[in-house]
Amino acid sequence: MPDESRPPFQVGAHVPNCLLPNGSYLHDLRGQPVILAFAPDEWNPAQAHQSSIFAHLLHAFDGIAVSDDTMAAWYSLDCQGPVAAQFNITDQRTLLLLDEQGILRWQTAIGPGQEPRAGQILAALEALRPIAPVAAREVPITSGGLSRRTFLAATLATAALLLLAGAAEAAATVTPPKHPASMPATPAVATIPITLTINGETHRLEVEPRVALLDALRENLHLTGTKKGCDHGQCGACTVHLDGQSALSCLTLAVMSEGRQITTIEGLAKGATLHPMQAAFVKHDAFQCGYCTPGQIMAATALVQDKQHRSAAEIREAMSGNLCRCAAYPNIIAAIQETQTA
Ligand code: FES
Ligand code: FES
Numbered sequence: 001m002p003d004e005s006r007p008p009f010q011v012g013a014h015v016p017n018c019l020l021p022n023g024s025y026l027h028d029l030r031g032q033p034v035i036l037a038f039a040p041d042e043w044n045p046a047q048a049h050q051s052s053i054f055a056h057l058l059h060a061f062d063g064i065a066v067s068d069d070t071m072a073a074w075y076s077l078d079c080q081g082p083v084a085a086q087f088n089i090t091d092q093r094t095l096l097l098l099d100e101q102g103i104l105r106w107q108t109a110i111g112p113g114q115e116p117r118a119g120q121i122l123a124a125l126e127a128l129r130p131i132a133p134v135a136a137r138e139v140p141i142t143s144g145g146l147s148r149r150t151f152l153a154a155t156l157a158t159a160a161l162l163l164l165a166g167a168a169e170a171a172a173t174v175t176p177p178k179h180p181a182s183m184p185a186t187p188a189v190a191t192i193p194i195t196l197t198i199n200g201e202t203h204r205l206e207v208e209p210r211v212a213l214l215d216a217l218r219e220n221l222h223l224t225g226t227k228k229g230c231d232h233g234q235c236g237a238c239t240v241h242l243d244g245q246s247a248l249s250c251l252t253l254a255v256m257s258e259g260r261q262i263t264t265i266e267g268l269a270k271g272a273t274l275h276p277m278q279a280a281f282v283k284h285d286a287f288q289c290g291y292c293t294p295g296q297i298m299a300a301t302a303l304v305q306d307k308q309h310r311s312a313a314e315i316r317e318a319m320s321g322n323l324c325r326c327a328a329y330p331n332i333i334a335a336i337q338e339t340q341t342a
Pocket of ligand 2: 286287288289290291292293323324325326327328
């Protein structure tokens with residue numbers, strides 16, 4: 001039972017050590033973000049639902065192992081169990097997010113009948129943003145200040161948040177299947193409404209919280225000029241501008257992009273008049289197959305907007321995150337050099 005005389009743990013506090021249901025101690029998990037999702041134990045159908053969606057989520061991040069060295073540990077716990085009592089959990093649906101040092105970075109409780117708000121999700125993302133890198137484990141790929149590892153942890157947190165809210169409804173409405181063994185679980189993934197400002201136009205759409213901006217652009221809005229290369233933050237093909245700065249849309253959640261000015265390759269030209277960088281790419285024949293070209297042009301336009309004069313070596317270094325399989329690099333550098341002297 002929670003101790004009413006004790007205050008709940010505050011954000012910024014070191015959390016107590018405790019024994020988790022899998023037999024490991026919480027403090028042994030330091031070095032990785034940990035998500036603790038407390039929910040009523042009687043939500044068994046929902047637990048299966050959670051597991052299914054969690055597996056679906058991890059599948060979306062193909063190549064990231066789910067094992068002892070998982071990038072973010074996620075635990076679904078009984079809100080009336082011993083761990084909940086140690087954390088003084090009083091609300092039935094509560095989500096805690098611990099950082100690599102075991103410090104409580106974010107918490108939320110969802111009351112009966114409440115839905116999670118986009119603001120809560122953004123708060124989770126913001127809570128993760130300043131996590132100090134742990135040198136040996138951090139993957140130094142950033143997008144809007146988030147590492148890929150943090151991106152994953154945030155995605156799991158947001159998914160868990162939605163699951164906690166959705167599970168109550170699922171538990172209330174679920175009817176047992178007639179042939180459970182023959183009917184695979186179909187995850188009903190919750191979506192949230194968001195509004196994106198892209199190339200000066202407002203778009204309203206419904207997306208799952210895990211959806212990357214790249215997929216929202218291409219699949220939901222059919223803005224296919226932004227290309228998907230690696231989908232892992234390594235090639236630069238998906239580069240767009242967020243508030244005028246270069247950003248990898250494959251590592252940016254669509255929900256994080258609300259309220260920001262998004263520019264894609266479709267937004268550079270003014271009618272039939274090409275942007276000077278586009279014209280320079282044409283003039284210098286700075287492409288062959290053209291697949292990397294939208295990302296190259298977006299990165300290049302963000303680069304030259306400070307009007308600094310860079311040498312070819314400096315441009316090459318600044319553009320090193322944008323790969324070209326056709327090796328059109330000399331022509332790309334020439335195009336960029338021309339625009340910075342224009
Ligand atoms: S698709 Fe985003 S960096 Fe490759
Ligand atoms: S022009 Fe083909 S990948 Fe760059």
